[in-house]
Amino acid sequence: MSNLEERPAEVTCTAAPAAAVEIMVPRDVPLGGPRAMRVRRTLPQRHRSLIGAWCFVDHYGPDDVGDTGGMSVAPHPHTGLQTVSWLFTGEIEHRDSDGHHALVRPGELNLMTAGRGISHSEVSTPDARSLHGAQLWLALPDSDRNTDPGFAHHAPDPVAGPGWEARVFLGSLLGSTSPVPTYSPLVGAEVLLEPGTALTLDVDPAFEHGVLVDTGVLEAAGTEVKQHELAYVPAGRDRLELTGSDVPVRLLLLGGAPFGEAIVMWWNFVGRSHEEIVAFRREWQEQIAAEGSVVADSQLVAPGRFGVVPGDHLPPIPAPPLPNGRLKERR
Numbered sequence: 001m002s003n004l005e006e007r008p009a010e011v012t013c014t015a016a017p018a019a020a021v022e023i024m025v026p027r028d029v030p031l032g033g034p035r036a037m038r039v040r041r042t043l044p045q046r047h048r049s050l051i052g053a054w055c056f057v058d059h060y061g062p063d064d065v066g067d068t069g070g071m072s073v074a075p076h077p078h079t080g081l082q083t084v085s086w087l088f089t090g091e092i093e094h095r096d097s098d099g100h101h102a103l104v105r106p107g108e109l110n111l112m113t114a115g116r117g118i119s120h121s122e123v124s125t126p127d128a129r130s131l132h133g134a135q136l137w138l139a140l141p142d143s144d145r146n147t148d149p150g151f152a153h154h155a156p157d158p159v160a161g162p163g164w165e166a167r168v169f170l171g172s173l174l175g176s177t178s179p180v181p182t183y184s185p186l187v188g189a190e191v192l193l194e195p196g197t198a199l200t201l202d203v204d205p206a207f208e209h210g211v212l213v214d215t216g217v218l219e220a221a222g223t224e225v226k227q228h229e230l231a232y233v234p235a236g237r238d239r240l241e242l243t244g245s246d247v248p249v250r251l252l253l254l255g256g257a258p259f260g261e262a263i264v265m266w267w268n269f270v271g272r273s274h275e276e277i278v279a280f281r282r283e284w285q286e287q288i289a290a291e292g293s294v295v296a297d298s299q300l301v302a303p304g305r306f307g308v309v310p311g312d313h314l315p316p317i318p319a320p321p322l323p324n325g326r327l328k329e330r331r
Contacts, residue, residue, distance in 0.1 A: 019234040021223040024048065026059065026230070037068045039135070042212065042230035049330035051210040051232060052256020053054060055081070055139040055182045055265060059228060061132030062089060070124035071131060074314035075298045077284045077306040078114035080145040080263075080270035084188065085110040085122075086169065086252070087133035088214065089238065096120035097307025100151040106133075107190075109156040109169040111180060115147040117138070117280075117305035121298075121312045132251060134212070136188070139263050139270050144183045149307075152180045163197030163244075166190065173201065173253070186256030193218065193244035193251075201240045201253075209233040209240060210257035216249035218242055261331040267319055274327040280305075281319045288316040 026040035038329060043057035044050070063070075071092055083106045085092065092104040097119045104110045104122075104155060112120060124131055140147070156167045159176045168176040171187030178188075187207065193199060193216075203209065211220040211231040218225055220242055225231040233240060235258060242251070264271045269280045287304040288294050298312045 003099065013315060019236060021221050021234075022048070022232040023223065023225065024230040024232060026228050029058070030073065031058075031060070031073065037063060037071055037131070040228050041212070042228075044330065045267065048232060049263070049265070050139065050259045051208055051254055053141070053184050053259050054136060054139045054210060054254045054256060054268065055263065055330075056135075056137035057210070057215065057230060057254070058135040060134070061130065063131045065090075065124060065128050065131060068131075070128060071100065071122055072124070072265040072314070073122040074317050075119045075121045075301070075309040075312055076268055076317040077117065077119045077280070077319075078112075078268045079117050079280050080140050081114050082138040082140065083112045083114070083120075084136040084138060084170070085112075085133070086188075086190065087131075087330065088250070090128040090131040091125045092128070092131075093123050093125050094120060095309050095312050096151065097309050098149040098151060098309060101311065102151070102269075104133075108166055109153065109178070109180065111152045111154075111170075113140075113147065113152075115149045117283075117299075117307070118149040119306040119309055119316070120307055121314060123314075133314040136254070137267075137270075138186070139259060139261075140182075140183050141259075141263055142272065143262070145270070147183075154178060154180050161199075161272050164199045165192045171255075171274070173203075173285060184256060184259070187253065188255075189253045191242070191253055193242065193249040195246050195248060196244055197249075198241065198243045203238060203240045203255065204257075205236055205238045206257050207255040208235045208258055209253060211242070212254065213253040214250040214252065216247045217245045218249045218251065259331075262331050264327050264329055266322075266327050277327055278322065281322065284319055288318060294318050
């Protein structure tokens with residue numbers, strides 16, 4: 001595991017981009033809940049599955065919980081990844097089979113390591129009136145993907161300058177370093193820009209970056225990025241220029257060294273082969289089955305790779321059917 005070296009920010013001109021910036025448009029996906037809360041998914045895409053180790057980006061809200069029913073994601077399994085929960089508004093209760101029980105709050109990082117296998121649930125609290133945030137995944141490198149499950153929490157102090165403020169929740173940026181260790185070199189931060197602000201970030205030229213625009217419109221490396229879009233900025237530059245429009249901008253900056261490994265990702269699993277994913281699915285289905293059907297209470301889940309989520313009585317989520325063909329590698 002490693003943390004990134006600190007790199008200060010400057011507000012200066014930058015050289016022309018070394019490679020074209022790609023704009024990825026989200027697709028609308030139902031997440032769950034009584035009235036199917038919906039999320040905007042920008043990663044993976046058919047043509048791009050990873051930005052550094054970041055392999056999954058869901059962005060949601062602001063949603064009125066009274067209209068959507070909020071978030072109610074019952075116990076479900078994961079392997080080979082870390083989940084990164086980041087909220088702008090609202091509150092979500094997290095429980096996992098490694099025994100962690102925590103609240104996800106705005107501006108605070110909750111990072112769960114699935115490793116060889118874990119199950120967890122996410123349910124918005126009764127006090128949550130609006131939900132607005134992002135759920136992100138990091139693929140674990142082959143050397144660490146069978147590590148023990150775990151959990152980390154961090155509330156980063158904001159750093160600020162003329163017209164901007166940031167919270168660095170993973171890695172290093174703008175003179176701020178997160179204490180949360182990572183399994184590959186990467187960075188994650190929320191950045192706020194006042195109208196018309198131009199901020200140039202010193203970044204690691206070995207990193208590729210994703211810029212997810214939550215509110216407003218901005219230019220990233222000279223390319224317009226609209227609200228809810230994700231801009232992919234290739235590796236090879238040591239500065240990344242962000243220029244706000246005439247309204248305030250909020251964005252998430254996600255980056256890391258190119259992952260360099262092929263993964264097989266399906267449902268909630270990250271593995272390395274079709275056969276491995278099939279085995280993960282079978283193990284989960286065996287844990288949650290009793291007399292031919294899914295148990296009605298997660299406390300009745302059998303012991304196994306994915307454990308039992310203490311205190312959660314929602315029925316566990318069964319895995320969907322596998323596709324007819326073999327699952328393909330993603331890079």
